[in-house]
Structure formats: structure tokens, C-alpha cells
Amino acid sequence: MFIEKMLSSNIQSLDAAIDGIALGSAANASRRSFIKMSVGGAAGIAIVPGVALAQGSTAAAPKPGQKPTEQPAAFITIAKDGTTTILCNRMDMGQGIETALAMICAEELDADWSKVNTAFGNQRGNYVDPAMGMHLTGGSNSIKNSYTQYRELGARTRAMLIAAAAKEWKLDATALTAANGVVSGGGKRLGYGQLFDAALKESVPESVVLKDPKSFKIIGKPTSLKVSKEKATGSQKYGIDVKLPGMLTAVVLRPPVFGGKLKSMDASAALKVKGVRAVLPVDLDRGAKGVAVIADGYWPAKLGRDAIKLEWDNAGVAKADNTALLAQYRELAKTAGLQAPGDQYKADLSALANAPKKLSAEFVFPYLNHAQMEPLACTVDLKANACSVYTASQMPGVDAAAIAKATGLSPDQVNIHVQMAGGGFGRRAVPTSEYVIEATNVAKAYAATGKRAPIKVVHSREDDVKAGYYRPFTLHRAEIGYDNEGKIVAWDHKIVSQSILKGSPFEAFLVKAGVDGTTTEGMREPYSIPMQLSVHHPQINVPVLWWRSVGSTHTAFVMETLLDEIAAASNKDPVTYRMGLLADDARGKRHKETLQLAVEKSGYGKKQLASGMHWGVAMHESFESVVAFIVEAGVKDGKPVIGAVTASLHCNFCVNPRTVETQIQGSALMALATTQENHAITLKDGVVQQSNFHDFPMPRITDMPNIAVHIVPSNDPPKGVGEPGLPPFAPALANALRRATGKPLREMPFKLA
Amino acid sequence: MIRFQVNGKPASVDADPSTPLLWALRDNLDMTGTKFSCGMALCGACTVHLDGQPIRSCSTPISAVAGKNITTIEGVNADRIGKAVQDAWVVNDVAQCGYCQSGQVMSATALLKRTKKPTDAEIDAAMAGNLCRCGTYTRVRAAIKAAATAIA
Ligand code: FES
Ligand code: FES
Numbered sequence: 001m002f003i004e005k006m007l008s009s010n011i012q013s014l015d016a017a018i019d020g021i022a023l024g025s026a027a028n029a030s031r032r033s034f035i036k037m038s039v040g041g042a043a044g045i046a047i048v049p050g051v052a053l054a055q056g057s058t059a060a061a062p063k064p065g066q067k068p069t070e071q072p073a074a075f076i077t078i079a080k081d082g083t084t085t086i087l088c089n090r091m092d093m094g095q096g097i098e099t100a101l102a103m104i105c106a107e108e109l110d111a112d113w114s115k116v117n118t119a120f121g122n123q124r125g126n127y128v129d130p131a132m133g134m135h136l137t138g139g140s141n142s143i144k145n146s147y148t149q150y151r152e153l154g155a156r157t158r159a160m161l162i163a164a165a166a167k168e169w170k171l172d173a174t175a176l177t178a179a180n181g182v183v184s185g186g187g188k189r190l191g192y193g194q195l196f197d198a199a200l201k202e203s204v205p206e207s208v209v210l211k212d213p214k215s216f217k218i219i220g221k222p223t224s225l226k227v228s229k230e231k232a233t234g235s236q237k238y239g240i241d242v243k244l245p246g247m248l249t250a251v252v253l254r255p256p257v258f259g260g261k262l263k264s265m266d267a268s269a270a271l272k273v274k275g276v277r278a279v280l281p282v283d284l285d286r287g288a289k290g291v292a293v294i295a296d297g298y299w300p301a302k303l304g305r306d307a308i309k310l311e312w313d314n315a316g317v318a319k320a321d322n323t324a325l326l327a328q329y330r331e332l333a334k335t336a337g338l339q340a341p342g343d344q345y346k347a348d349l350s351a352l353a354n355a356p357k358k359l360s361a362e363f364v365f366p367y368l369n370h371a372q373m374e375p376l377a378c379t380v381d382l383k384a385n386a387c388s389v390y391t392a393s394q395m396p397g398v399d400a401a402a403i404a405k406a407t408g409l410s411p412d413q414v415n416i417h418v419q420m421a422g423g424g425f426g427r428r429a430v431p432t433s434e435y436v437i438e439a440t441n442v443a444k445a446y447a448a449t450g451k452r453a454p455i456k457v458v459h460s461r462e463d464d465v466k467a468g469y470y471r472p473f474t475l476h477r478a479e480i481g482y483d484n485e486g487k488i489v490a491w492d493h494k495i496v497s498q499s500i501l502k503g504s505p506f507e508a509f510l511v512k513a514g515v516d517g518t519t520t521e522g523m524r525e526p527y528s529i530p531m532q533l534s535v536h537h538p539q540i541n542v543p544v545l546w547w548r549s550v551g552s553t554h555t556a557f558v559m560e561t562l563l564d565e566i567a568a569a570s571n572k573d574p575v576t577y578r579m580g581l582l583a584d585d586a587r588g589k590r591h592k593e594t595l596q597l598a599v600e601k602s603g604y605g606k607k608q609l610a611s612g613m614h615w616g617v618a619m620h621e622s623f624e625s626v627v628a629f630i631v632e633a634g635v636k637d638g639k640p641v642i643g644a645v646t647a648s649l650h651c652n653f654c655v656n657p658r659t660v661e662t663q664i665q666g667s668a669l670m671a672l673a674t675t676q677e678n679h680a681i682t683l684k685d686g687v688v689q690q691s692n693f694h695d696f697p698m699p700r701i702t703d704m705p706n707i708a709v710h711i712v713p714s715n716d717p718p719k720g721v722g723e724p725g726l727p728p729f730a731p732a733l734a735n736a737l738r739r740a741t742g743k744p745l746r747e748m749p750f751k752l753a
Numbered sequence: 754m755i756r757f758q759v760n761g762k763p764a765s766v767d768a769d770p771s772t773p774l775l776w777a778l779r780d781n782l783d784m785t786g787t788k789f790s791c792g793m794a795l796c797g798a799c800t801v802h803l804d805g806q807p808i809r810s811c812s813t814p815i816s817a818v819a820g821k822n823i824t825t826i827e828g829v830n831a832d833r834i835g836k837a838v839q840d841a842w843v844v845n846d847v848a849q850c851g852y853c854q855s856g857q858v859m860s861a862t863a864l865l866k867r868t869k870k871p872t873d874a875e876i877d878a879a880m881a882g883n884l885c886r887c888g889t890y891t892r893v894r895a896a897i898k899a900a901a902t903a904i905a
Contacts, residue, residue: 094850094887224846231851232842232858234786234826241785249780274769297780298789299772373790373798373852373886422788422852423886461791662849662889669888693795693884701880704890 067130069149072157072204074126076105078196082181084109084116089127089146091120091137091394093372093424094666095722096659099226100143101150103656107218108154108211111192112181118226120418123396134397135418138429138546140623140720143655147718148210155208157199164198165190213653213715222658227420239392239419240377244454247379248277250442251301251458253291254284255312257686258320258468258541261289263313270307275300279308280445285434285468286543292442298458318541319686325473326364328538329496333362333477337494337536340520341512347530352490355481357569361562362477363746365554366680367470368547369696374422375464378439381454382407382447387414388454391436392421394429398505402433406440425670426546430469431504434543435459465696466688470681471547472498473540474519476558486570486577491531495519497554498544499537518546522555522622522727526591527563527581542683548670549723552622556727557734557748560618564735565744574617574735575599587621593712594626594650595619601710602630602646612636613643616736618728625651625724627664631705633736638753640675640737645707647725652716660721661709667725668707673699675730675750755815759784760828770816774808775799777815778825786826786855790884797883800856800863801825807863826855834904835862841900849887857883861897870901 068074075087086105088098098118106116121127123135131145158178165183166173168190176185181192213219230236255261267279275296282292291308295301339346352358378391380403387407393399396416404411421428430436439457446455459467474497481490499516501507510517515535524531547553567577575595582588595617599605604615612634619628627650632643647664654660673679678697682689690696734745741752756765759782766777773792778784778801787810790798794812801810802824829835838861848854857880864871864879871879876897885893 092850094848094852096849224843225848227851228843228846228848229839231848231854232839233830234855234858236851237785238852240789241779243783243785297768297776299768299776299780303769303771371886373796373850373884374788375790421850422790423850425886458789461793658846662846662887662892665891666849666888669890670886692793693791694793698884698886699888700882700884701890701893702877704888704894706891 066204068125069128069130070152070156070204071126072153072160073200074121075153076109076157078192080193082112082115082191082193084111084181084192085119086116087119087121087127089121089129089135090142091392091418091421091424091428093137093392093421093428095663096225096656097137097142099223100656100659101146102226103218103223104147104150105154107216108151109158110178110180113218115181116226122418123400123416128397135395136397136429137394137424138426140625140722140724142720143718144624144720147655151210152208155210156205159205159208160199160202161192161195163202164195168195168198219655220653220657223656224658236420238374238422239390240374240422240458242377242379242390242419242456244379244381247454247456248294248296249298249301249456249458250292250294251298251305251460252282252284252438252442252463253293253305253308253310254463254467255288255290255314257312257314257317258543259286259288259317261313262291263311265291265308265310267308269309270304273300273304273307276304278446278449279304280449282438282441282445284438284441285432292445292457294442294446294455302460314686317686320540320542320683321685322473322682325540326475329475330362332496332536332538333475333494337496337534338514340515340523340533340535344524345520345531345533347490347532349490349492349532352479352481352492355489356483357481359480359482359562359566359569360478361744361746362475363554363558365474365748366682367473367542368674368679369465369470369681369690370423370425370427370547371465371696371698372421372423372425372427375459375461376427376435376467377456377458378436379454379456380439380443382440382443382452385409385413387440388417389414389436390417390419392419392424392428393436394424394426398431399433399436402437403440406437407444425548426550427469430545431501431506434469435467461693462691465681465691468543469545470542471553472500472544474554476554478558478562480562480566482566482570484570486566486572488529488566491529493523493531493533494536495533496536496538498540498542500544500546500550502537518551520551520555522552522620523559526583526587526621528583529581541686548667549622549726552620552727553674556618556620556622557731560620560728560731561734561738561744561746564617564731565738573605575604578617578619590626590650591619591621594648595628597710597712598628598630598646598648601648601708602644604630610643612740614736614739616732616734616739618732618735620724620728622724622727624719625649625721627724627728629668629728629732631732631736633733633740635737635740635752640733640750640752642705642733645705646710647707648710648712649721649725650712650714651719651721651724652714653718654711655718657711660711663721664709664725665707667723668729669699669704671726671729672703672705672733674748675733676703677749679749755819757815757818757820758822760824761831766815768815771814773811774801774813774815774818774823775810778810784825784827788852788855790852796853797856797860798853800859800883802829802859802863805863805866807860826859829859829862832862834865834900837900837903838862838865838896841896841903845892845896845899847889847892847896849889853883853885857885857893861893861900864897865900865904869905871897
């Protein structure tokens with residue numbers, strides 16, 4: 001939903017907001033270097049001066065084929081032997097986008113797929129999302145916004161290769177064809193590698209004719225990751241593996257309470273550790289002050305950190321505590337909050353008081369750590385007039401602007417080398433650029449001692465678990481009135497949750513009338529239900545962030561378990577009941593097709609389940625893709641037992657069925673984790689109680705259900721799949737378990753006892 | 754100076770004897786294929802073989818490996834079974850982000866070296882200590898079975 005909201009919003013404010021970060025202290029950076037460009041009718045914003053430099057133009061909208069995001073030379077290189085490298089304008093954290101974008105481009109390029117490999121672009125103008133105007137990996141946007149872009153890049157390059165061959169052979173371009181990395185015609189043949197240098201001298205065609213999808217050879221076929229072998233043999237490099245000449249490694253000692261400050265320190269023992277170079281106070285996120293230990297490697301840095309004796313100053317710092325939070329949130333949920341914008345949330349509740357049946361429910365969702373397997377790491381090479389940063393960032397444009405501000409450099413002196421990520425799930429897209437700025441501050445502190453070296457800041461798992469930026473702790477309260485047929489007559493709903501985006505550069509787009517859209521997304525839609533929705537956004541001293549599928553992590557659970565309960569209480573079949581709430585429009589049709597596919601493939605309602613096993617159904621749309629799960633589950637010895645799981649997905653046209661399947665399975669497992677014992681971040685007296693996988697446990701191979709994934713066939717423009725598989729899994733499981741026990745589950749992680 | 758063999762070649766590391774093998778490999782020997790994730794023997798990302806046995810290198814000090822043979826993800830393909838496992842990993846598209854996969858491959862190789870045709874229960878027992886946040890477990894299992902068939 002992210003992108004639509006951004007585009008439909010006031011673009012001027014993004015300009016201003018991003019100028020704010022970019023120009024804050026880089027006072028001499030030129031306002032002129034931020035140009036606007038027109039993107040297919042909707043406006044986008046280029047936040048980096050690379051755009052202006054590449055174009056050498058002013059604010060006039062460039063013609064098609066001339067925008068930085070349309071320049072083949074910035075995306076494609078073909079070596080003499082035909083090896084074709086296609087640059088990815090996203091960060092890859094396991095979703096396989098580097099392969100998917102290469103497939104899309106190679107299709108129209110008519111490349112030899114066996115000779116294609118992939119690489120990542122930086123944060124600059126060529127590699128921004130063509131709709132967003134910034135390099136951003138999130139919101140399941142990558143395929144949706146770059147599908148046409150990469151097709152055109154391939155088609156333009158193909159046309160330029162043909163034009164170069166036509167010149168060489170003195171033939172008419174129309175007499176030539178290109179296929180499988182070779183241009184041929186008039187009895188002659190030349191490989192792309194032989195033509196590429198000459199092709200780059202050809203002008204970039206303004207318009208190109210794209211293939212009829214019926215003739216696709218690469219797009220739509222199950223395709224292995226281009227880096228599959230690297231990832232199986234240990235040669236794939238991730239952000240944490242970066243090594244630069246003379247590089248040092250740092251770990252940071254952060255205050256146990258968010259925003260705490262270093263009061264006094266005795267670093268003498270730390271400085272005696274062999275390999276420790278410096279122990280320096282550093283400014284941290286949220287006004288905190290901590291200590292960086294800079295050493296020859298991770299282990300001496302860690303030993304040095306362990307040896308520091310210090311005192312913290314928590315004066316004026318609020319100490320969040322789960323017990324108090326729950327009480328506070330419950331109290332808040334008793335009163336109406338800020339009215340959620342949109343007519344769908346402004347129902348008349350007068351029918352509630354006298355409704356024939358009522359359901360009153362409270363749901364509690366904990367803070368959650370992203371727990372990507374690769375801990376955060378960021379390498380900063382800070383020079384007097386340039387800063388090179390190596391990290392797996394989902395928002396390198398925002399990070400580069402923040403680094404410029406923190407260092408006093410101009411944005412074009414900052415270059416972020418986007419690295420492969422060992423998972424991300426939102427944790428690497430931080431509007432405050434927290435971990436990137438922290439690493440920059442470490443580099444600055446070291447430079448202030450008169451020395452310079454590239455420094456890699458590495459988080460330990462404990463650092464990662466305790467650093468904050470969690471999925472917000474969230475409470476829902478629902479009062480529902482319905483009749484004897486299960487028809488909902490009024491639904492009064494309140495959500496209490498910290499806002500993710502208030503105070504961030506994204507506030508202007510996603511916060512409306514004080515209500516953060518990432519809190520309410522997924523409520524009510526697409527069902528026609530008379531709902532009144534209001535929201536409380538308490539301010540709590542715990543940093544929060546989007547976490548794979550964002551608001552839908554809780555809204556889907558609330559909606560899909562409550563509807564299921566009402567269906568059951570009304571003696572309605574849960575599938576039939578949902579179908580009845582769907583409109584006959586295009587959106588309703590997509591949902592019906594999705595649910596129907598899961599019903600057919602699972603054998604729902606036909607297949608006899610083993611005794612003690614029950615069906616659980618749920619469906620949810622997020623990021624414009626619809627996913628349904630039908631789960632077979634029961635309870636044994638107080639623990640859930642999960643049988644076959646069937647998923648169906650409507651993402652419109654599917655680019656790579658192989659990675660789409662893995663995204664849905666992986667999302668389901670991540671959702672399963674949220675239901676499992678102890679999978680929660682809790683705070684006591686301001687301090688996060690969990691630290692590593694023993695107290696923030698994760699599912700193992702023994703927990704993995706058998707998940708069959710089915711895709712609804714469609715030729716409509718593709719949508720994303722990185723997140724939509726997550727929201728409907730947990731409610732489907734909860735619905736099956738409620739049938740098994742008779743008791744609804746309204747708290748995550750599940751408490752079955 | 755602590756000496757041992759890595760992938761059949763002599764290695765020496767000048768570091769505190771308490772240094773975990775993981776960091777000696779990654780920082781001193783520039784072999785970054787072995788991954789750091791939990792540092793507490795809780796996730797398996799750092800799995801290597803010590804004289805053929807799978808160990809968690811994050812929790813094994815270099816003092817404990819002096820004079821021993823270490824095999825890492827970079828060298829496991831020298832072994833017929835290790836090679837078969839890596840090939841099966843590619844054919845079965847196991848990796849998503851791939852960060853846990855060095856450890857998965859090393860644990861799977863150790864399993865197949867002990868047990869040529871593991872049952873599901875044996876796969877569970879051997880692989881339950883290797884966490885994967887991306888959820889590749891279904892294909893981990895399939896690839897182990899494929900590798901078992903290939904080496905049979
Ligand atoms: S890093 Fe060694 S087991 Fe997790
Ligand atoms: S493939 Fe990403 S953690 Fe396993």
C-alpha cells in the first residue's frame with residue numbers, strides 16, 4: 001500500500017521532507033541538484049544529485065528514453081565473451097529480486113540466460129525506483145514498479161545492438177534479428193559481446209515495442225537464483241563480509257535503556273586487550289551516548305567491550321515496561337481515539353446496542369525483532385571530502401542523505417555500495433538511518449583522534465535483538481453486533497499502537513489526520529462491514545519499525561479470526577461466509593478466485609481429516625496481492641500439531657514462480673514463529689529482556705509444515721510477493737486451533753494452556 | 754601462534770587463544786564463507802568440521818583446534834559427499850538469502866558422511882540446530898535426500 005499512498009500524496013512535502021534530511025547541515029549543497037522528474041503521469045522525486053549530474057539538465061521533464069532510470073549503459077554491460085551483467089536497482093535480502101529483474105531485462109534483450117549475471121547499483125539517480133524516485137526496497141514494490149522499466153531497458157539495449165550491427169554490415173536494421181545473445185541477418189552473425197561497445201554509441205531509442213507475453217522464454221518460468229551456487233559454496237559476500245585495505249572492526253556498547261547516556265567510563269582494561277586500537281564515546285540514536293571499541297577484528301573488539309567499566313545516566317529517559325504498557329493500552333482502548341480516515345471506517349454504530357448477538361474481544365501483539373540471520377553491519381570509509389559506505393540497506397538514498405547531514409559532506413560526496421543481505425524484513429529500511437549513522441559516528445570519532453581507517457561496525461546477535469526498531473506492541477479492541485444469520489450490523493474497533501512514521505520523513509505521506517496508515521492497513525477491507533475505527537498512538541520510549549507486512553501482521557489476524565468466530569457462531573461455513581462478504585467488483589473477484597483455488601487444492605470440505613485435526617481458513621490482501629491459507633491443525637499434549645498447509649496467491653502475472661513459492665513458504669514460517677512460545681520482545685524497567693535465540697526462539701526444520709503454493713493464473717501487471725504471504729497464515733492456524741479447543745486465540749504468541 | 758590445517762592447508766593464527774575459530778577464519782584468515790549469527794552455538798550458521806565432526810566454530814576457541822584438521826564451506830567440495838551436497842543445494846534452489854546455508858551444507862555433509870541414507874527423523878536430528886529465518890527447510894530436506902541418492 002506504501003507506494004500508492006505516497007503517490008497519491010502531496011509530492012511537494014516529500015521534496016521538502018527529503019530536502020530537510022539531505023540539506024539539513026550540508027548547507028552549501030545546491031538546491032538545484034534536486035530535480036523532479038515525471039514518471040508515467042505520476043510525479044516522482046529524485047533525491048540524489050546524481051540525477052541532475054547524469055542528465056546535466058534542469059527541472060524540465062526528460063523525454064521517454066532519456067531518464068537516468070532508462071539508460072541502458074547504467075544497467076547493462078556485455079563483455080567480449082558475451083557475459084552479460086545486469087544491475088539490480090534494489091537490495092536483495094533473499095527475495096531473489098536480482099534474479100527476477102535480470103530475467104525481465106534478459107527476456108526483452110534476448111540475452112543468452114546462461115551468460116547473464118547480476119550486480120547491485122548504488123543509491124544514485126540511475127538506480128532509484130522509477131515510481132518512488134528513491135532507491136528503496138520495501139513495500140513489496142520492486143517487481144510492481146520496475147517490471148516495465150527493466151523490460152524497456154532490455155528492449156532498448158537490443159535495439160541499440162541491432163543498430164550497431166546494421167551500421168557494421170551496412171544493412172537496414174529491419175533486416176536483422178536478435179536472439180539468444182546473437183544478432184544475425186544478411187548471412188552474418190555477431191555475438192552481443194562483439195557489438196556492445198558500438199551499441200553504446202547509438203542513441204537510446206525513445207520508444208520500444210515490447211514482446212507479446214505469449215512469446216516469453218524467461219519471464220514466467222521457474223528460474224533458479226543466479227547466485228544459487230555462490231550461496232551454496234560460501235563465496236557469496238554479504239555486508240558483514242566486507243573487507244577493505246586497512247579496515248578496522250568496531251562494536252558499540254549501547255545503553256540498556258533507549259536514549260541513556262554514558263556517565264563515566266574506565267576503559268583502561270579494554271585498552272589493554274591485544275588488538276584494541278581505540279575506545280571512544282560516540283553519539284547514538286535517540287540522543288543516546290555510548291562507547292565504540294575499535295580493534296583489529298571482531299573478537300578483540302568484543303573482548304575490549306566486555307572489559308569496559310561504566311555507568312549510565314538515565315535521567316529524563318522514560319523506562320518502558322510491558323506490564324505498565326498493557327495496562328496503559330487497555331485503558332486507552334476504552335476511549336475513542338483518533339478517527340481513522342476513510343469512509344469505510346466511519347460507520348454508524350447505533351445498531352450495536354440492540355444487536356441480537358454480540359462479540360467483544362481484545363487482542364494483544366508483542367514487540368517483535370526482525371531477527372534476520374545476518375546481524376546488522378555497516379562499513380564506513382570516511383575521508384576528508386568523500387564517504388564510501390558498504391552496507392545492505394533497503395533505503396540507501398535516505399541513508400546517504402542522512403550521512404551527508406551527519407558528516408557535513410554534500411550528498412554527491414556520499415556513495416553507498418549496496419550489499420547482499422542475509423535477510424532484512426524491514427530492519428534495513430530505517431527512516432532515522434539509525435545503524436548507518438551510528439557507524440558514521442564511529443568513523444567520525446576515530447577521525448577526530450587524528451587517524452583514519454575504514455571501520456566496519458558489527459552488531460552481535462545480542463546487539464541486534466536489543467537495538468529496538470521492533471514491530472510495535474499493539475492492542476486491538478473490538479465490539480461487534482451481528483444478527484442470527486451472522487450479518488454484522490455494527491463493529492466498533494480501536495487500535496492502540498505506536499506510530500511507526502510520525503516524526504519520520506514519511507509522515508507527510510502515510511500519516512493522515514494523525515493516524516499512521518501502517519497501523520490501520522488491512523482493517524475491514526475488502527469485506528463490506530459497517531466498521532467504526534479509531535486509533536491511539538501513545539508515545540513510548542521504544543523505537544519501532546515496519547516488520548515484514550507491517551500493519552497486516554496484526555490487522556489480518558484480528559479480522560480473519562473474528563470473522564471466523566462469527567461464522568462459526570452463526571453456523572456458517574467459513575469459506576461460504578467470507579465469499580458472501582465479498583463484493584462483485586474486480587477486487588472481490590480476485591479474492592474469490594484466490595480462496596476458491598485454495599479450497600480446490602486443499603480438498604477443503606471434501607477430504608476427511610484425521611481425528612483431532614480441523615480446518616482453518618484465512619485470507620488477506622496486502623501490498624496488492626491476495627493470499628489465502630487453508631491449514632489442517634489440531635492440538636496434542638497442549639501443543640499445536642500442523643498437518644498439510646495449502647496456500648493460494650493472486651499476484652497478477654507471476655515473474656518467477658520458483659521464488660514466489662519460496663517467498664510464500666518463508667513468509668508462512670515467519671508467521672508461524674510469531675505464534676510460538678516466547679517469540680516476543682518484552683521490556684522490564686526500560687530494558688529489553690531477550691538477547692539471543694535461546695530466549696527469542698525461532699522455528700526449526702522440525703517445525704516446518706508442508707506448504708503447497710498455488711498461483712492464480714493472470715496476465716495483469718505483476719504485484720509484489722515479499723510480504724503478502726505472511727498475514728493470513730497465523731489466523732488460519734488460529735482458526736483451526738479454535739475448532740480443536742473451542743477457545744479463541746487472541747494473543748501472540750499463542751497460549752494454548 | 755596457533756597452528757592447524759584448514760581445508761588441507763596449514764594455517765597459523767596469531768591471536769588470543771580464547772579467540773573463537775569462527776573469528777580466526779573470518780578475520781585472520783579472510784575466509785568469510787563461515788557465518789556469524791548468534792555466537793552462542795544456538796543457530797548453526799558457523800558450522801565447520803573438526804576432524805570430520807560438525808562443530809560450532811563460534812564457540813570453539815582456537816586453542817582447542819591446535820594441530821587439528823578443519824574443513825570449511827570453502828573446502829568441503831574436495832570431498833565427494835560435500836560436493837554432492839553443494840550440487841544438490843543448487844539443483845534444489847535451497848538458498849533464499851543464503852546466509853544460513855554454509856552452516857546447513859556443513860551439517861548436511863556431516864550427516865551424509867555418517868549416514869548414507871538418512872530417514873526423516875535422522876535429518877531432523879542432524880539439522881534441528883541449523884536455523885533458517887527465510888524458511889528454506891523444505892528444500893533443505895529435499896536436497897539432503899537428493900544428495901543421498903546421488904552418492905548411493
Ligand atoms: S554463530 Fe555459531 S551457532 Fe550461531
Ligand atoms: S536462507 Fe536466509 S536464513 Fe536461511
